[in-house]
Each structure stands twice: as C-alpha cells, then as structure tokens.
Amino acid sequence: MRDFLLTLDELRARGGGKWRRHPADVLPAFVADMDFKVAPAVQAALQRFVDRQDYGYGSMDDVDVLYDAFAGWMSRRHGWRPDPKQTIALADVVQGIVATLVAFSAAGEGVIVQTPAYPPFLRTVAGSGRRLVENPLLDTGEHFEIDLDGLEHAAGEARLLLFCSPHNPTGRVFTREELEQVAGIARRSDLVIVSDEIHADLVFPGAKHIPMETIAPERTVTLTSATKSFNIPGARAAVVHFGDAHLKERFVAALPDFLLGRPSRFGSDATVAAWTQSEVWLHELMAYLEANRHTVSRWVESRTGVGYHQPEATYLAWFDFRSFGLEPDPYTFFLETGHVALSNGADFGGPGAGHVRLNFGTSAEILEEILSRMSRAIDRD
Ligand SMILES: Cc1ncc(COP(=O)(O)O)c(C=O)c1O
Structure with missing residues (x-):
C-alpha cells in the first residue's frame, strides 16, 4: 500500500x-x-516518451490501439463489448459533453441534468445556449435516487438527457431497474442519452455499474476515460462511443472537421497502459x-x-x-x-x-x- x-x-x-x-x-x-x-505501467508508458525525447506527431492509426484497449477493458470490467468502429477519441470528457450537446440538440432546446451535478454539466448547457431542465435527485433518507415522475415530466420539454453514471457528486450507482426506467422514459420522449461513465471503475463492493449502452444502445452515447480511475487527468485522453451507427453519423455530420482535436500521444499511451496492464x-x-x-x-x-x-x-x-x-x-x-x-x-x-x-x-x-x-x-x- x-x-x-x-x-x-x-x-x-x-x-x-x-x-x-x-x-x-x-x-x-x-x-x-x-x-x-x-x-x-502508466508511469513506464510516459517515461518512454521522455527517455526518447519522443514528442512528434503520431499516425492516424494510433487511435486504433486506444479503441481496442477501450473495448477490451469494458468487456473485462463491465461485460460490455463496445464496437471499436463506433468510437471517437477526444482530448477530454467535458469536450465530449459540449460536442454531443451541439450534435444532438439545438440552441434553446431543453437538456435534462440530474442535480446536484458535476458543475461542467451546468456550465456546458448554459454555454452552448441550451435550456437547463433540472431534475433533482430525491433523497430518500437512505440514498439518492432518480425522481422518475420528475424525469417523465422533464422529458416532455427536452431533447437530451445528460446522465452521470455513477453519479458525481453523490456517488450513487444506479440499479438495472432504475436504468431501465430511465431508458423507457427516453424512448417515450425520444431523448438522446449522453452517459458520462468516467467513474465506472471506482465502484465499491456491493454495487455494480451497468453501462447505459447495454440497456438503450439505440439512443445512448457514452463518454469515458481512464483519467479518474487511474489518476491521469493532466494527460488528456477520452473516448466517445455511439451505441448505434446512426448516432455516430449524426455526430460527425454536425461538427466541422478538426474542431475536436485528438488526444495527445502521452494521454493515449498512458490510457492504453491503464486499460491493458493496470x-x-x-x-x-x-x-x-x-x-x-x-x-x-x-x-x-x-x-x-x-x-x-x-x-x-x-x-x-x-x-x-x-x-x-x-x-x-x-x-x-x-x-x-x-x-x-x-x-x-x-x-x-x-x-x-x-x-x-x-x-x-x-x-x-x-x-x-x-x-x-x-x-x-x-x-x-
Ligand atoms: C462526471 C465527470 N465527468 C467529467 C470529468 C472530467 O473529465 P475530463 O477531465 O476528461 O474532461 C469529471 C472530473 O471530475 C467528472 O467527475
């Protein structure tokens, strides 16, 4: 220790x-x-760059290694095998939140956030000119849970649900039943679910993380990275994964080429070392x-x-x-x-x-x- x-x-x-x-x-x-x-292994991956003074551009297929590492890790840890072809690499998750807001909603349209919420959720909604629809979590006295009636109501005036699972700041890990109810509401109101699962590997015994894409792939976009669980947020690398090819097509069509940038080679290699060897x-x-x-x-x-x-x-x-x-x-x-x-x-x-x-x-x-x-x-x- x-x-x-x-x-x-x-x-x-x-x-x-x-x-x-x-x-x-x-x-x-x-x-x-x-x-x-x-x-x-993460330290060794970063040390290799320093030892070789290896700070040049990467090549286009660098991200393939990252996508395979992502798919392998998710399948081992969470029983979910994301399709590497439906993945796009980003510098960070918050960038992915803004990009998905832009791609899957229009200015003035409602975005549901379950408050209390990681502050950039609120700031990206405001900053992109979307309308914040708060659906506060309920404190039952035992734990926080999703206000499903409130969500059903909020869904009527929104295009997108910005979901945090596991939830920051409450640390709630949602059950399969809760996720299925959320998916049902999203289907009835035709919401896109953007699921930030950056905390998925930090689950304590007794709870189990269930990726939203395993429940509602046709309408879910997942954002994640190794930066929280492996403590490398300064290295900057993240992925966005689309549960269905049409979601990726919409995303790519909505954003000008090169707007997103790519992860650094340091972030990408550190992430691969985390997901494959750590x-x-x-x-x-x-x-x-x-x-x-x-x-x-x-x-x-x-x-x-x-x-x-x-x-x-x-x-x-x-x-x-x-x-x-x-x-x-x-x-x-x-x-x-x-x-x-x-x-x-x-x-x-x-x-x-x-x-x-x-x-x-x-x-x-x-x-x-x-x-x-x-x-x-x-x-x-
Ligand atoms: C829920 C959630 N999403 C995203 C982030 C930040 O991710 P990134 O640094 O990749 O933007 C954090 C950081 O604490 C977080 O808690």
Missing part, C-alpha cells in the same frame, strides 16, 4: 492545480485528482479508497447533524451541512476557519446549497487531518 503514497512535500512540489491553488496552510480536497502515484493496481487502489470511505463514515457518525449517504462509487463524499447554519456558507467556512478547501455545493446546481464535496482520494494521514480540521472548525464556531 505504501507504494501509492506521496509525501506532503512531494505533493506540494507538483505543478497541478490541486496543490497550488491555495496557500500552504490549506489542505486541498476539491478537484477530482487523487494524491497517489500512478500505476507502474487492473491489479486498480484493485489495490479500491482497497485503499474503501478504508478511506470507512474513515469518512466513522467521522460522520461522530458529528451529529451532517447529512451524508456513503457513496457506492467514486472517492467523493457529499455532505449536507444545512442544519449547522455555517456562515456565510459551508465552503467558505471550512476554507477560512478550517483551512480545508472543499468543493462548493452551490456550484452543483439548486440542491447543492449548504453542501460541500470532499475528495477522499488521499493518504489516510491527510484525510484524518482534513477531518480533524473540519471538526475543530465546527467546534470553534
């Missing part, structure tokens, strides 16, 4: 935004980057994250009043601090009083007010320190 860990000095010496945005007395737990070393590493990572998830749950049990449902996937914990009356809002409170930088729930849409998201993809020591700082801040208030 020790092999995963980086010291605080090593983390602070890195160039990424997570450890640089705030002063050194603040512990960051916001952006979805983990504080771990990467899988050895399953054991992922297994060990999940065991580490499972222990951290347990630490977070124990902390919540000791702090009466925090609203929380243990995530079934992801290294993200979604906390409801509304009953604490933290001023001016929980995000600013924990940053200023606790010196912990969380994600601000208000950025996740209407139901996010009074909430924060904590990233527990860090060492047990740093996580303990983050939680004790939060406790001290609350006790001081």
